[in-house]
Amino acid sequence: MAKDIAALEEKWQKNWYDSEQFAVDVRSLKDPFYILNMFPYPSGDKLHMGHWYQYGLIDTWARFQIMRGREVFQPMGFDAFGLPAENFAIKKGIHPDISTIKNTEHMITQMKRMGVAYPWNCMINTSKPEYYKWTQWIFLQFFKAGLAYRKEAPVNWCTGCHTVLANEQVVDGACERCGSGAVRKNLTQWFLKITDYADRLLDGIDPLDWPQKTKAMQKNWIGRSEGASINFALAGSDEKIEVFTTRPDTLFGVTYLTLAPEHPLALKIASPAQLGPLQDYIKETEKHTELERIAQDDQKTGVFTGAYALNPLSGEKVPIWVADYVLFSYGTGAVMAVPAHDERDFAFAKAHDLPINLVIDSPSQKLSLPLTEAYTDKGILINSGEFDGLSSDEAKKAITDKLSEKKCGAHKVTFRLRDWLVSRQRYWGTPIPIIHCPACGEVAVPEEDLPVVLPENVEFKPTGESPLVRCEEFINASCPKCGGKAKREADTLDTFVCSSWYFLRFPSAHAQNFAFEKELTEKFLPVDKYIGGPEHAILHLLYARFFTMFLHDQKLINFSEPFPSLIHQGIILAPDGQKMSKSKGNAISPDPYVEKYGSDILRLYLCFAFNYVDGGPWNDEGFIAVNRFMEKVERLFEEQSELFSGTTIPSMDNLSAEDKKLLFSAHNSIKGATIDTERFMFNTSIARLMEFYNAVTDYLRLVPAPAQNKNLLAQLLTDFIKILAPFAPHRAEEIWQGMGNETSIFKFSWPEWDEKYLVLDEINMAVMVNGKLRGEITVSRDAREDAIKEIASAHDKVVRQLEGMSIVKHIFVPGKLINFIVKPKS
């Protein structure tokens, strides 16, 4: 059996791919329906269960859309640059270019074994010069627009991967890839100015048809806070310290200022006596990884600078401290500390014996010094001069206005989002197309010289310095401006840059002269339905939106959101309910199941056993169920094979009661499967299909052969197999061919249901007494309320319930129920 299935599936794969049935001629499509799966990175050489779940079931959805008459475009490519692919190559001891080619080829073979309907003619690979040439080109557009810049900044350095990381790639203070601790280093790096788009990225979220959670995560990541920037004058100097606060209402409660260790004024303002300890402290904080800083989060360390600042409104003189609980990269890198009304400031003040002044009174609890904890809620101002008695909200505005008036502060909005660090000190990535000239500075590589090709013969093991630095023929160049001796930028681009525009490339996958052809791109995009894992909720989805907005502003495309509609597939867990992982040894490989049962059965199982967006633990028993169903279906079509020759379109007059019942079930199933498949409810779609099957076999069993309506059966079984087709494409093609058809079932359209067959002559209605179900009655479809009331009140059980009771009123829901409200007779 197993062998036959393998041969059967291979036959149809050959059929589809040899005839290029699913290839797309992008120019001939009029109204394309763009279904996009997040593309895989070839960090391994095999498709895992997650790939099957995503690509297999979305292919089912795509085939369904094809049969519904849509001009489906469901392309596939490979996100081949980047650390995962490079680390794989290092582990195997081969060049990443070779391992990438091998891995992608193997993955394509496996996808074909899955039987996906991809337009292979539109495939892309981000590590090929024909692609990364345009990644470089887009980078240069950012550069020319002033949105790609290089600066020295404290950055996250991964000690394991020997490269800097983006903020988004640091998870719990560690590298999201290798888990090594990230240390802070001051380095000169390339950034993309995503912060310029913070407002638009935030405002664009609400209208998106995305999972609620993903939208919330992205909003939190962008993290808009409203407050004020306030200037504190340095006592005895012209110097000013700017702080950001969301609580200007607590300004009179400031008892000290705190600077981040990296703050440029920190050492500058230090008194001679404090300079030594301060330098030691700053050096000490640099050594710690983010991980260590988080671990010691209760102990608030810091050192006094010896300098003082003046409160702009109260004129009070407060000490200035340096502490590493203040982040240099957020706000202004300096905060006004209000220990009475901020937990962190409170902890710091306690630890270093700094004064605590109460300036907000709680409306609900009595506050008095000494406080046992900070009171961080809003309240009424006290000890705040002219602002006493105002509420926090009123005071925020009043104090900010006053500061603006005195020109020492202003209303300000700050974002949590930082600029995106895109340079990496690793080999396997897109070279940054910049030349450093001693005379001209950073110069863009001229467009006609693109791509800047990644050299092959490079010792690429990570050392902390870009491997390209040591590649003489690469690094040495002449300045495009002055022609003088210059050096190329040796860093490569983060792989997330490659994937921030790939969706634009697919319709013009092989274009030589453009990153993407404007007309085609605008015809295909934005993507109609985007599918991928929830792990990209922030990183990729945020970057891609940023790129799209930028390219829109450059007038290169006419839309600014790439993915108006997105869903995340769930995660298939190991049978123990844990995440599948190689290290835990609990991973279920799809391969043995494909070998034993075939790819359609694996696909069917994944469709039927889970709610698509939830996923869940794998279990073998459900697998047997779908295999059994498939075999029953094949047997049914074999037994009924004579139906498909010699029958004609059924007459819908003179149908027997059984015929009508069958027709009802069939159309009910068609309707359910259509609606449910459209909304990714594959499990219930298959349940409807099983009901359809059960209705047919009940009919065959209960209606004597001579009375069976052959024409009707033939018609309905034809509908049935078409519904099955997207879920079990190979097996359905085989059955379809067995029915005498010569062209692929996917060239035929999905069946339509007719509401008129869903209207029954008689309907069941619930009968309730005081809201409790007491019985069921069968009434004629067009029975009137009073007639139904009469029948219902005559029902045995109702009669019993009505004993000694009088009916107060009744609730009637047409077609559903009648509910009698009764009370004891007085």
Added chain:
RNA sequence: GCUCGGGUGGUGAAAUCGGUAGACACACAGGACUUAAAAUCCUGUGGGGCGUAAGCCCCGUGCGAGUUCGAUUCUCGCCCCGAGCACCA
């Protein structure tokens, strides 16, 4: 700590503009076919109680309240699980 999900039979799960909870399966039990088993087909299957039986009654969607003729669905409070964020001033 904050944000967002979720909690329904022995199991995977259905059903929420409030309207007959548990569709469709798995597993299990009984039966048919078979020398036997497998496969297949039929019947039953939320829990509890009463009854020889047909049947009847009560309880039931994490827990406790509330709104309603009626709540898995809405509101409030709580418990538990998952995911994400986390010194963001």
